[in-house]
Amino acid sequence: MINKAKILIVDDDALNRIILERTLSDEHEVYLVASGEEALTFVKHTQVDLIILDIMMPGMNGYDVLVELKESSLSHAIPIIFISANSSHEDEAKGLELGAMDYIVKPFCASIVKVRVRNQLLIKQKNDLLEMLASIDGLTEIPNRRYLDENLEREWRRSKRNNSSMCVLLIDIDHFKRYNDCYGHRAGDDCLKAVAQTLAAQCERGSDFVARYGGEEFVAVLPETNQQGAIAFANKLREAINDLNIEHNASLNASHITISIGIASSESSQAYTEKALLEEADSGLYNAKKSGRNAIELAPIGTCERLVCQH
Numbered sequence: 001m002i003n004k005a006k007i008l009i010v011d012d013d014a015l016n017r018i019i020l021e022r023t024l025s026d027e028h029e030v031y032l033v034a035s036g037e038e039a040l041t042f043v044k045h046t047q048v049d050l051i052i053l054d055i056m057m058p059g060m061n062g063y064d065v066l067v068e069l070k071e072s073s074l075s076h077a078i079p080i081i082f083i084s085a086n087s088s089h090e091d092e093a094k095g096l097e098l099g100a101m102d103y104i105v106k107p108f109c110a111s112i113v114k115v116r117v118r119n120q121l122l123i124k125q126k127n128d129l130l131e132m133l134a135s136i137d138g139l140t141e142i143p144n145r146r147y148l149d150e151n152l153e154r155e156w157r158r159s160k161r162n163n164s165s166m167c168v169l170l171i172d173i174d175h176f177k178r179y180n181d182c183y184g185h186r187a188g189d190d191c192l193k194a195v196a197q198t199l200a201a202q203c204e205r206g207s208d209f210v211a212r213y214g215g216e217e218f219v220a221v222l223p224e225t226n227q228q229g230a231i232a233f234a235n236k237l238r239e240a241i242n243d244l245n246i247e248h249n250a251s252l253n254a255s256h257i258t259i260s261i262g263i264a265s266s267e268s269s270q271a272y273t274e275k276a277l278l279e280e281a282d283s284g285l286y287n288a289k290k291s292g293r294n295a296i297e298l299a300p301i302g303t304c305e306r307l308v309c310q311h
C-alpha cells in the first residue's frame with residue numbers, strides 16, 4: 001500500500017484549518033499548527049511532504065516562514081503552497097518568487113485545493129527521485145560532494161542568521177593507500193563502502209549528515225552543535241570504525257582500519273565562509289595524522305594546538 005502523504009497546514013484561523021483538514025484528510029495525513037513559529041519547530045522533528053502556509057499571521061508572517069524553511073537542509077525541499085486572502089498580483093508574484101510552488105486565494109474552492117495539492121505531490125515525488133539520484137555517491141551510497149557543497153553552504157548561512165554554532169568534521173581513513181596495495185583495489189572499494197555506511201549510520205539527528213568528500217575522505221556536518229558536541233560525535237565515529245574491526249595488516253598504527261578526524265567549530269573559528277571552516281577542519285586533520293592517526297584534533301586556534309583524543 002502507498003503511504004499517505006503528510007501535509008502540514010499553517011493557519012492562525014481555526015475555521016480555515018478545519019476546512020482544509022476536511023478537504024484533504026481523506027487522501028492525506030494532515031497536521032495542523034496555528035503559527036509560523038510552530039511550523040518551524042514541527043518540521044524539525046516530523047518529515048512532511050507539503051506545507052500549506054497562510055501569509056498573514058500574528059508573529060512570523062508566511063513569507064518569513066518560507067524563507068526560513070528554504071534555508072534549512074531539513075525543510076528546503078518541501079513544496080509550499082501559499083494560501084492567502086491577499087489577492088493582488090504583487091502578493092502572488094512575491095510568494096512565487098520566494099519559492100512557493102503555488103498560491104491559492106481565500107476563499108478557496110475545496111476541489112481545486114485538492115487537485116493543486118495532488119499536482120504538487122506528484123512533482124515532488126519525481127523531484128525527490130531525481131535529487132536522490134544526483135546526490136548519492138555511486139560507490140558508497142552516501143551523500144556525494146554535490147550534496148555536501150549545497151547543504152554545507154545552506155547550513156552555514158542558517159547558522160550565521162540564527163547566530164547558532166555549527167561544526168564540520170573532516171574524516172580520513174588512515175593508511176588507505178597501504179590497504180589498497182595490500183588487499184587490492186576491489187577490497188579497498190568494499191572497505192570504503194563499509195566505512196562510509198558506518199559513519200552515516202551514526203547520525204541520529206535529522207539535520208546531521210555525512211558525505212563523501214572525495215577519495216577516502218568524508219565530511220560530517222553538524223548544524224546547531226557546539227564544540228563539545230562535535231568532539232563527542234567524532235569520538236562516536238572513531239569508535240564505530242574501530243568496532244568494525246576491518247583487518248589492515250599493512251597499517252602502521254593499528255592492525256585494523258582506523259580514521260583520523262579534524263574538527264572545526266564556527267564558535268571558535270576565524271572563518272568567513274563555509275569553505276574556510278572546512279579548511280580549518282583540514283588543519284585539525286593534518287595534526288591528527290601527525291599525532292599518530294586514529295585520533296581527533298580540533299582545528300588549531302592561532303598557534304595553539306589542542307589534542308582531544310588519541311589512541
Ligand SMILES: Nc1nc2c(ncn2[C@@H]2O[C@H](COP(=O)(O)OP(=O)(O)OP(=O)(O)O)[C@@H](O)[C@H]2O)c(=O)[nH]1
Nearest residue numbers: 172173174175176177178180185188189215216289
Ligand atoms: N579502492 C579505492 N581507493 C581509493 C578510492 N579513492 C581514493 N582511493 C585511494 O586512497 C588512497 C589515499 O592515499 P593517501 O592520500 O596517500 O593517504 P593514506 O594512504 O590513507 O595515508 P594517510 O591519509 O596519511 O593515513 C590512494 O591510494 C587512493 O588511490 C576509491 O574510490 N577506491
